Amino acid sequence: MRRPAPPLHRDDPKKEPLVGHVKVTREDWLNVARDILVSDGEAEVKVLTISTRLEVSRSSFYWYFKSHKHLLDALLDEWENWNTRLIREHCELPAPTITAAVCNFFRCFIDPARFDQGLDFAVREWARRDGKVRARIDRADSARLKDIAAMFARFDYSADEADARARILYFQQLGYHALEQTEALEDRMARLPHYLLGFTGRAHTGDECDALNDFARAVLAPPQE
Amino acid sequence: MRRPAPPLHRDDPKKEPLVGHVKVTREDWLNVARDILVSDGEAEVKVLTISTRLEVSRSSFYWYFKSHKHLLDALLDEWENWNTRLIREHCELPAPTITAAVCNFFRCFIDPARFDQGLDFAVREWARRDGKVRARIDRADSARLKDIAAMFARFDYSADEADARARILYFQQLGYHALEQTEALEDRMARLPHYLLGFTGRAHTGDECDALNDFARAVLAPPQE
DNA sequence: ACCTGTCTATACAAAAGTGTCCAATACTGT
DNA sequence: ACAGTATTGGACACTTTTGTATAGACAGGT
Numbered sequence: 028m029r030r031p032a033p034p035l036h037r038d039d040p041k042k043e044p045l046v047g048h049v050k051v052t053r054e055d056w057l058n059v060a061r062d063i064l065v066s067d068g069e070a071e072v073k074v075l076t077i078s079t080r081l082e083v084s085r086s087s088f089y090w091y092f093k094s095h096k097h098l099l100d101a102l103l104d105e106w107e108n109w110n111t112r113l114i115r116e117h118c119e120l121p122a123p124t125i126t127a128a129v130c131n132f133f134r135c136f137i138d139p140a141r142f143d144q145g146l147d148f149a150v151r152e153w154a155r156r157d158g159k160v161r162a163r164i165d166r167a168d169s170a171r172l173k174d175i176a177a178m179f180a181r182f183d184y185s186a187d188e189a190d191a192r193a194r195i196l197y198f199q200q201l202g203y204h205a206l207e208q209t210e211a212l213e214d215r216m217a218r219l220p221h222y223l224l225g226f227t228g229r230a231h232t233g234d235e236c237d238a239l240n241d242f243a244r245a246v247l248a249p250p251q252e
Numbered sequence: 253m254r255r256p257a258p259p260l261h262r263d264d265p266k267k268e269p270l271v272g273h274v275k276v277t278r279e280d281w282l283n284v285a286r287d288i289l290v291s292d293g294e295a296e297v298k299v300l301t302i303s304t305r306l307e308v309s310r311s312s313f314y315w316y317f318k319s320h321k322h323l324l325d326a327l328l329d330e331w332e333n334w335n336t337r338l339i340r341e342h343c344e345l346p347a348p349t350i351t352a353a354v355c356n357f358f359r360c361f362i363d364p365a366r367f368d369q370g371l372d373f374a375v376r377e378w379a380r381r382d383g384k385v386r387a388r389i390d391r392a393d394s395a396r397l398k399d400i401a402a403m404f405a406r407f408d409y410s411a412d413e414a415d416a417r418a419r420i421l422y423f424q425q426l427g428y429h430a431l432e433q434t435e436a437l438e439d440r441m442a443r444l445p446h447y448l449l450g451f452t453g454r455a456h457t458g459d460e461c462d463a464l465n466d467f468a469r470a471v472l473a474p475p476q477e
Numbered sequence: 478a479c480c481t482g483t484c485t486a487t488a489c490a491a492a493a494g495t496g497t498c499c500a501a502t503a504c505t506g507t
Numbered sequence: 508a509c510a511g512t513a514t515t516g517g518a519c520a521c522t523t524t525t526g527t528a529t530a531g532a533c534a535g536g537t
Contacts, residue, residue, distance in 0.1 A: 050484080067381040070295035075524065084486050086527085091484095095525065152377055156292040275503090275514080300494065309516045311497085316514095320495065 051083050053091040057105070060098055065145040069153040072099065103160065106143075106150050107167055113142050114171045118178040125182040132175065132196065172197055276308050278316040282330065285323055290370040294378040297324065328385065331368075331375050332392055338367050339396045343403040350407040357400065357421065397422055 059077045074095055078085040092098045117135035122128035135142045154161040172193050179189035284302045299320055303310040317323045342360035347353035360367045379386040397418050404414035 068293070068295070068377070070293070071381060073524070074526090083484095085525090086487080087485050089526075152293070156296060298494065299496090308514095310495090311517080312515050314496070 051081050051087065055081055056088060056091055056098070057101060060102055061105070061146065064102060064153075065143075065149045068149060069099070069157075072102075074098075103150070103163060106146055107163060110142055110147055111167050111170050115174040117141075118174045125179065125184075128178050128182065129196065132178065168197070276306050276312065280306055281313065281316055281323065282326060285327055286330070286371065289327060289378075290368075290374045293374060294324070294382075297327075299323075328375070328388060331371055332388060335367055335372055336392050336395050340399040342366075343399045350404065350409075353403050353407065354421065357403065393422075 056077060059080050060072050063072050063076060074088045075085050078088060088098075092101070113135055114132075117131050118128075120128070120131045122131055136144060150160065151164060154164045172190070175193035175197055176186075176189040179192050180186065184192065281302060284305050285297050288297050288301060299313045300310050303313060313323075317326070338360055339357075342356050343353075345353070345356045347356055361369065375385065376389060379389045397415070400418035400422055401411075401414040404417050405411065409417065
């Protein structure tokens with residue numbers, strides 16, 4: 028049914044003879060794919076779009092990646108390894124006080140060369156329509172919370188207290204929206220000690236606006252009785 | 253080039269004769285489309301998907317909507333009218349004090365039957381890859397901020413102070429992520445008075461963790477000098 | 478000069494999605 | 508029951524996108 032392709036000739040003399048043409052690598056495909064993922068979302072990560080931006084033929088893609096799905100998997104691997112490892116490293120930095128340690132944690136997010144917030148949010152959005160991605164997000168969140176809790180535990184907070192403060196810090200960083208999308212995390216937030224609930228934004232029933240007063244105090248101060 | 257379709261017969265006796273078959277309306281198409289928009293994002297709002305869920309033929313769609321694009325436009329109109337009007341109405345509710353008025357504002361978001369946060373975020377995500385949607389989001393944000401500022405102004409805050417507090421309240425409600433996606437709003441946040449910047453999360457450079465202490469005080473208290 | 482492995486281009490196939498046409502069907506009023 | 512209108516289904520055309528087959532181009536070693 029399928030005829031063999033006719034012989035091909037590079038018969039367009041106007042076309043650059045590839046002199047000085049920088050070779051496209053697997054990394055290039057990944058980088059452009061990641062850019063599109065962050066700026067336009069997973070649905071826009073298309074083989075044709077990337078190949079056009081790289082100015083190579085679409086089919087070259089299949090030399091580097093088995094399929095479109097394998098590219099997306101590679102992006103996910105990259106994201107999970109990089110972002111989660113960065114948080115762990117920042118949490119493990121030596122610090123004289125818990126306040127200094129929390130500041131180290133913040134620095135991880137402030138420097139765009141470190142933690143890639145855009146990528147993290149893009150993956151979170153992706154997870155909304157893909158259960159497997161959601162599972163990886165949840166796993167990554169668990170790992171990160173564990174690392175942050177370990178940071179508090181180094182300064183003699185009890186396991187429970189360290190855990191609660193880790194959730195608050197992480198939530199504050201991700202913002203309300205990320206939490207909305209991550210049911211597993213949301214469930215954990217719902218079980219926070221009552222006196223720490225105020226500034227999570229969940230306790231704003233109208234009578235408790237004042238509860239927001241306690242952000243830094245609640246995170247850094249010793250536990251109440 | 254196109255042959256006329258052969259005559260058709262409903263020749264499958266197993267098929268329900270549509271007795272008791274509730275007629276599908278334009279509203280039904282819109283409702284399912286909105287559900288998919290909220291749960292899976294704009295890219296998944298497809299004619300075939302909706303028609304399958306409604307258990308009608310795909311082509312029936314074109315009786316109610318001129319095209320796929322017209323459906324998306326209708327969803328956008330719905331969103332803009334409903335959510336923005338709700339915020340205005342809550343801001344205009346009579347209240348004895350500014351604290352009570354802010355609590356009214358919060359109620360709008362707490363009750364899921366009122367403001368549809370999921371829809372708002374879905375539209376914000378959509379806006380990331382569509383300039384026209386972004387323009388409508390920005391217009392809606394401006395209108396909402398104006399309404400919130402008017403609420404503060406009713407309690408004798410100056411125009412500038414009312415405006416600053418409106419931005420803080422609205423930002424707190426949308427969360428960090430929504431702000432990230434809305435350049436116009438972000439630009440306005442950057443021009444807030446310095447003494448109100450602390451708890452926006454933008455000032456966490458490490459030395460200023462304590463600045464978060466002032467949430468309710470900054471929003472509700474009289475201006476500092 | 479020739480071979481070999483690596484990368485790229487063209488052609489083809491197939492699937493999914495949108496939009497159009499028209500006949501079939503359901504509903505409404507008489 | 509009948510006619511006319513509103514709504515739906517089936518076939519088709521077109522586009523976008525993924526995936527496959529195979530030949531061409533190129534660089535380095537022999």
